[in-house]
Amino acid sequence: MYPDVVVVGAGVIGAACAHALTAAGCAVTVVDRGAPASGTTAAGEGNVLVSDKAPGPELDLAMLSRRLWPALADELGDIEWEAKGGLVVATTEAAAQPLLDFMRDQRAVGVDAREVPAGLVHELEPHLTRAVTAAVHYPQDAQLQPVLAATALLAEVTRRGGVIRPHTPVSTVDTGRDGRVRGVRVADGVIPCGAVINACGPWAGDFARAAGVPIAILPRRGIVLVTAALPLVVRHKVYDADYVGAVVSDDAALQTSSVVESTAAGPVLIGSSRQRVGFAERVDAHVLRALARKAVGLFPVLATVPVMRAYGGFRPYAPDHVPVIGPDPRLPGMWHATGHEGAGIGLAAATGRLIADLVTGAAPVIDLAPFRVDRPAVLEAA
Structure with missing residues (x-):
C-alpha cells in the first residue's frame, strides 16, 4: 500500500x-x-x-x-558509454617513479595497468606533449554521460x-x-x-x-571547461599523475590538476579542480586560467581552441x-x-x-x- x-x-x-x-x-x-x-x-x-x-x-x-556498468549500459540504451581507456602521464623526472610504483601496487590487486614505453606513448595520443617521462595505460577506464x-x-x-x-x-x-x-x-x-x-x-x-x-559530509566544489568540438584529437581520458594526489588531499585550498578527455559529441572536457568553499555559487576566473594552462601543458594543440563554457558543482566529500x-x-x-x-x-x-x-x-x-x-x-x- x-x-x-x-x-x-x-x-x-x-x-x-x-x-x-x-x-x-x-x-x-x-x-x-x-x-x-x-x-x-x-x-x-x-x-x-x-x-x-x-x-x-x-x-x-x-x-x-x-564490472556492473557495461551490462547496465546495454540495458539502459544510449548513455554514451565509451570503454575508451585512460592514460596517466608524468611530465617531470620526479613524478615518473611514483607513477610506476602506483601502477605496480594496483596491478598486484588485479587492475589492468600497462606501462607505455616512451616511444609508443604518442601512438596512443599523437597530440600529447613531448615532455612525458612515464605513462601508464588503463584499458578499464571508461566514460558515460x-x-x-x-x-x-x-x-x-x-x-x-x-x-x-x-x-x-x-x-x-x-x-x-x-x-x-x-x-x-x-x-x-x-x-x-x-x-x-x-x-x-x-x-x-x-x-x-x-x-x-x-x-x-561536506561540499567540495569542482569546475570543468568545455571546448569547441575537436573530434579525435584526444582519444583517451588523459591526466597528469598529480591528479591522484589532488583527489586524496585534505587541503581546503584550491587544488588543480590536468585532466583532459573528449566526449561522444566532440567537445573536450578540461578539469579538474577541487576547492572547499561551502556552497558558494561562483566560478572564479583564476580557477579557469589554471585549468586551461595545465591542459595546454598536456596538449599544446588546445592553445588555440575556443572554450565554449564552464560549469561547476559540489561533490560530497567525506573526511x-x-x-x-x-x-x-x-x-x-x-x-x-x-x-x-x-x-x-x-x-x-x-x-x-x-x-x-x-x-x-x-x-x-x-x-x-x-x-x-x-x-x-x-x-x-x-
Whole structure:
C-alpha cells in the first residue's frame, strides 16, 4: 500500500539505488528537491575510473562498479558509454617513479595497468606533449554521460512501478514509537515507508542532521571547461599523475590538476579542480586560467581552441575520502549512500547494488566494513 523504500536524492547515486532496489522487488519512491540529475550529477564528467584509486576499499568498489556498468549500459540504451581507456602521464623526472610504483601496487590487486614505453606513448595520443617521462595505460577506464545515465535508470524504475517525485523537498524523517523509520515528511504530509536512503550527495550531511543522525559530509566544489568540438584529437581520458594526489588531499585550498578527455559529441572536457568553499555559487576566473594552462601543458594543440563554457558543482566529500554506504545504527530504517566526492558516477552501479543487497538481506559481494556509517571520521567531525 506504500513504498518499501524512499530514496531521497534523484542524482546518479539515488537513481542507481532505486534501480537496484526495484530489480530486487522493492517498491520505491524517489524524491528530490529539484529536477532529477540536476545537482552534482549534472556537473560531472562521467568518469568510470580505476586508474586514480590506490589499493583499498574505494578501489574494490570501483572494480565492482566497472564490472556492473557495461551490462547496465546495454540495458539502459544510449548513455554514451565509451570503454575508451585512460592514460596517466608524468611530465617531470620526479613524478615518473611514483607513477610506476602506483601502477605496480594496483596491478598486484588485479587492475589492468600497462606501462607505455616512451616511444609508443604518442601512438596512443599523437597530440600529447613531448615532455612525458612515464605513462601508464588503463584499458578499464571508461566514460558515460551522467545525466543520460541517471535519467535512464529512473525511467527503468518508473517502468517497474516506482514513483519519481521531483521538486519535493524532504524536511525530516518520521519515526514510530519503536524508534524505527516510518516515513519521510514533505510539504503535503508524510510518505510512509520502512526504509529511507539518504542519497543527497553534498547535502547528505544536512539531511542526516535534520533526521537526528548527523554525519560529516561536506561540499567540495569542482569546475570543468568545455571546448569547441575537436573530434579525435584526444582519444583517451588523459591526466597528469598529480591528479591522484589532488583527489586524496585534505587541503581546503584550491587544488588543480590536468585532466583532459573528449566526449561522444566532440567537445573536450578540461578539469579538474577541487576547492572547499561551502556552497558558494561562483566560478572564479583564476580557477579557469589554471585549468586551461595545465591542459595546454598536456596538449599544446588546445592553445588555440575556443572554450565554449564552464560549469561547476559540489561533490560530497567525506573526511577520510571513503564513501558512506550502509545502515545507520542510530536510527533503524535509515541508510546512507553518499560521500563519493568526484567518483560518484563511476561508483554508482556498485553502490546501488550494495544498498539493494543490504536492504533485502542479501550477502554483499564485497566487504562493507570500511564504508560503515559509524566510523570515527564520519561521526566525530559531524
